[in-house]
Amino acid sequence: MTVLASPVPKTEVRSLSMAQALNRALRDAMADDPSVVMFGEDVGALGGVFRITDGLTAEFGDNRCFDTPLAESGIVGMAVGMAMNGMRPVVEMQFDAFSYPAFEQIASHVAKMRNRTRGRVTLPMVIRVPYAGGIGGVEHHCDSSEAYWAHTPGLHVVAPATPADAYALLRESIASPDPVVFLEPKKLYWSKQEVALPVRAPGIGTAVVRREGTDATLIAYGPAVPVALEAAEAAAREGRSLQVVDLRSIVPFDDETVCAAVRSTGRAVVVAEASGFASVSSEIVARVTERCFNSLAAPIRRVTGFDIPYPPPKLEHFQLPGVDRVLDAVDDLQWEQ
Amino acid sequence: MTPDPRRLLPSAEPVSLIDPQGRAADSPSHALPDDATLLRSLGSLITARRLNDQAYALVRQGRLAVYPSSHGQEACQVAAAQVLEAGDWLFPTYRDTVAAVVKGVDPVEALSLLKGDWHCGYDPYLHHVAPHATPLATQLPHAVGVAHAARLRGEPTVVMAMCGDGGTSEGDFHEALNFAAVFQAPVVFFVQNNEYAISVPLSRQSAAPSLAHKGIGYGVNAERVDGNDMAALLAVLGAAVERARAGEGPQLIEAHTYRMQAHTNADDATRYRDDADVEAWKDRDPIQRLRAHLRERELFTDEIEAGFTAEAERVAAHLRDGLNRDIEPDPEDLFAYVYASPTPQLREQAALVADELSREGAN
Numbered sequence A: 001m002t003v004l005a006s007p008v009p010k011t012e013v014r015s016l017s018m019a020q021a022l023n024r025a026l027r028d029a030m031a032d033d034p035s036v037v038m039f040g041e042d043v044g045a046l047g048g049v050f051r052i053t054d055g056l057t058a059e060f061g062d063n064r065c066f067d068t069p070l071a072e073s074g075i076v077g078m079a080v081g082m083a084m085n086g087m088r089p090v091v092e093m094q095f096d097a098f099s100y101p102a103f104e105q106i107a108s109h110v111a112k113m114r115n116r117t118r119g120r121v122t123l124p125m126v127i128r129v130p131y132a133g134g135i136g137g138v139e140h141h142c143d144s145s146e147a148y149w150a151h152t153p154g155l156h157v158v159a160p161a162t163p164a165d166a167y168a169l170l171r172e173s174i175a176s177p178d179p180v181v182f183l184e185p186k187k188l189y190w191s192k193q194e195v196a197l198p199v200r201a202p203g204i205g206t207a208v209v210r211r212e213g214t215d216a217t218l219i220a221y222g223p224a225v226p227v228a229l230e231a232a233e234a235a236a237r238e239g240r241s242l243q244v245v246d247l248r249s250i251v252p253f254d255d256e257t258v259c260a261a262v263r264s265t266g267r268a269v270v271v272a273e274a275s276g277f278a279s280v281s282s283e284i285v286a287r288v289t290e291r292c293f294n295s296l297a298a299p300i301r302r303v304t305g306f307d308i309p310y311p312p313p314k315l316e317h318f319q320l321p322g323v324d325r326v327l328d329a330v331d332d333l334q335w336e337q
Numbered sequence B: 001m002t003p004d005p006r007r008l009l010p011s012a013e014p015v016s017l018i019d020p021q022g023r024a025a026d027s028p029s030h031a032l033p034d035d036a037t038l039l040r041s042l043g044s045l046i047t048a049r050r051l052n053d054q055a056y057a058l059v060r061q062g063r064l065a066v067y068p069s070s071h072g073q074e075a076c077q078v079a080a081a082q083v084l085e086a087g088d089w090l091f092p093t094y095r096d097t098v099a100a101v102v103k104g105v106d107p108v109e110a111l112s113l114l115k116g117d118w119h120c121g122y123d124p125y126l127h128h129v130a131p132h133a134t135p136l137a138t139q140l141p142h143a144v145g146v147a148h149a150a151r152l153r154g155e156p157t158v159v160m161a162m163c164g165d166g167g168t169s170e171g172d173f174h175e176a177l178n179f180a181a182v183f184q185a186p187v188v189f190f191v192q193n194n195e196y197a198i199s200v201p202l203s204r205q206s207a208a209p210s211l212a213h214k215g216i217g218y219g220v221n222a223e224r225v226d227g228n229d230m231a232a233l234l235a236v237l238g239a240a241v242e243r244a245r246a247g248e249g250p251q252l253i254e255a256h257t258y259r260m261q262a263h264t265n266a267d268d269a270t271r272y273r274d275d276a277d278v279e280a281w282k283d284r285d286p287i288q289r290l291r292a293h294l295r296e297r298e299l300f301t302d303e304i305e306a307g308f309t310a311e312a313e314r315v316a317a318h319l320r321d322g323l324n325r326d327i328e329p330d331p332e333d334l335f336a337y338v339y340a341s342p343t344p345q346l347r348e349q350a351a352l353v354a355d356e357l358s359r360e361g362a363n
């Protein structure tokens, strides 16, 4: 089982929000490697609508961090060309649903170039997507789009849940030889943590046990991780010990860590914000069931968003998986036998 | 022989009929609208400004989540709707609430999206106003489709399709213009060029001589107009609607205006533009300009002004009352409209929410 990297020489410990950690990761990557460029909508003078690129144009100039015309397909398509020609582009889609005009570029080109060319043309690029809800955003600003990307072979898909992971995963994504869709949970942008910089963590594709527990395993990623941790805390007060696994990376998927965790407790609940039908959460249940059937004392339960378009702000609390729903699902794990 | 393509090009300067001081300016191509129309438009402009400022205040009071204001762009908003017949369609963006209201939508219903009660708060068929479009330029091909369907059925409908300067960079803008031209669809594409797309200035959006110049490549007739000149907007948009209705195909109109406030209340415009730039545009205010013109000609009296102000206050009060009323959101709505009839899975999910609520009620 993989746990977070052993302590490294602490060069600098700072309290950072996830937004600041991402900003710092971009700065450090751009300082380390002149081929790293950042572009998108409002990422220059404004520093991005979430300020993730704040100060990058001032520090590195308009050739390294720049605003483009307003066209997502153009942004991703240009990144493909730049990656083909020696650069490591990082692009920002302003909000999850505004990545859809780039769907064609991502699904047909970003994901397939390596395979089409027998590995001759590779695309080391990162598509950053502020994603998911919980911020009272109006329509098209709160989509959980991970299933589209995860279902498309050729893309790595990661979703950090802590500032330290945000830093480490973004650095690894930029360094990766493969294209990465980097999902940034919007509601966690302002969550803070003491972070030792530079963060060292196991590579993309490793999950982490966030909380030890013996009775059941909660499996979560991105915005659902704090919900799972809160639920584990609440369960502990009622005498039930819940383990929490944070996937960190959806593709590649860390079967080893997840299955070891589930085998150790024999029960599991998957918590995810996205709609449940044909989703990443379905995939998790299928994989774990295939691999751990004999260790399971109960069918794996899921707590997910409903199979509906993301609701307006006044109704969003019904859609978001909350602690109560997680605890109800845990209660359903056939404890009486 | 192909007709001279230059006929598709916009004029070298935006059409202007009343200058910033309120003086009538000669135009070789367009006549000043009649007095009654101008006076009525001034009334609409005063209400439009009041609506914008009321909505902005409601954001500060927490009654609206966010408001992309058209403050300073009211002439475009009013003209876009005023040149249409009741059966014509309007396709607004998130910034075009006022245009939707001028077309007939109740302002409270128009702001449901931004209040957070529901996505589209009005019946699009009632006043022929499509739902506000947030994903940029995506509404433009829809506008072409509505116009094409009307044409196929022999109906005289014209469609006013709105977008911003930033929106013209999206692929959908170009596909819509091309489709409209190929099918000769009666669409007026109306671009409000307010010089910014959030923080990105026009110079980073396009290297074309003007956004109206984008028409010629698709065979779309184009014109440019001073976007703060109500009279010129009525003349230019009105002529475009007439041409579209007469079967002369799609029209592209670029209005040169300015976003006087931040993109929305959530935006900090000091990060990317100087206050002095905004200051300079204050002298070109669309309401002052028409007001000065009509005052000078003694058409706009104190009495009429009092009437217009009272009407604007009435609409603002209606908006306040509507937005200050809390509607208890009904969770059944979550599942009711996804399909013609809910799938078995959705029925289960709705039952789960109902069960949660009854348990909460019991506690």
Ligand SMILES: Cc1ncc(C[n+]2csc(CCOP(=O)(O)OP(=O)(O)O)c2C)c(N)n1
Residues within 6 Å of the ligand: A041, A070, A072, A094, A098, A101, B095, B134, B135, B136, B163, B164, B165, B166, B167, B168, B194, B196, B197, B198, B259, B263
């Ligand atoms: C496809 C898409 N990409 C990005 C956005 C985010 N966004 C909302 S408004 C805006 C700027 C639009 O500028 P413009 O078209 O000039 O209209 P304005 O806001 O100035 O009226 C951006 C980038 C969006 N709504 N849709």
Ligand SMILES: [Mg+2]
Residues within 6 Å of the ligand: B164, B165, B166, B192, B193, B194, B195, B196, B197, B198, B259
């Ligand atoms: Mg604009």
